[in-house]
């Protein structure tokens with residue numbers, strides 16, 4: 001389960017096909033016995049200016065699993081094998097599923113921070129709990145920002161190697177070289193810029209965000225950068241799934257039976273679990 005499922009469920013991002021079966025982090029076995037991952041990028045045209053320049057994540061005719069193509073909240077699904085990802089044997093189905101969106105798009109967001117040493121993570125949910133482990137593995141110093149007063153999640157972040165954890169209303173003890181924003185809250189953008197050292201970058205990693213409030217130009221000046229991340233390429237998937245078992249990235253999962261999918265969405269909306277919810281048939 002991914003927060004995008006919830007945004008689709010709540011009509012915060014438009015569904016292009018209704019009804020649609022949600023779910024774009026599918027771990028499944030093909031009829032000929034191969035275990036594969038089916039990610040959000042379900043199909044591209046292969047011919048547009050983005051596809052032909054290594055940026056298939058921006059394909060103008062892209063079709064996405066669980067939005068344009070029926071997804072994984074099901075016993076059976078149909079996927080184009082060219083977009084399925086190989087899964088490392090070391091990972092169980094439940095460990096692998098969260099890597100397929102939050103992990104993967106988090107990986108793409110992290111790649112836009114270059115060799116930034118001091119990394120802020122705003123919103124410490126599914127994606128951040130995986131990217132924190134990878135960033136620590138790469139020798140970066142991680143600063144985790146949670147909802148103010150959410151000590152449980154701050155403790156969780158420290159247990160995964162974060163050097164510091166606090167509320168998003170707090171300033172980090174040192175300026176950040178980069179910040180990734182996973183929470184869908186626009187007011188975090190000026191907050192993150194405020195915490196940033198000159199030439200730092202803020203990367204918005206979500207598909208949806210509430211409006212960003214106006215902020216003084218001073219926060220962006222000194223060559224600070226603000227950008228977003230959209231979707232993934234198959235290359236991101238292959239690279240990330242290769243490195244994940246080396247870290248190794250441990251995913252914290254809460255398991256729901258398929259019949260309880262709506263309850264799982266409600267729990268995600270209310271922030272009632274740590275890590276990622278996984279739906280099993």
Ligand SMILES: [Zn+2]
Pocket residue numbers: 044045046047048049050051052056058059060061062
């Ligand atoms: Zn294309």
Ligand SMILES: [Zn+2]
Pocket residue numbers: 002003004005024040101102
């Ligand atoms: Zn997703």
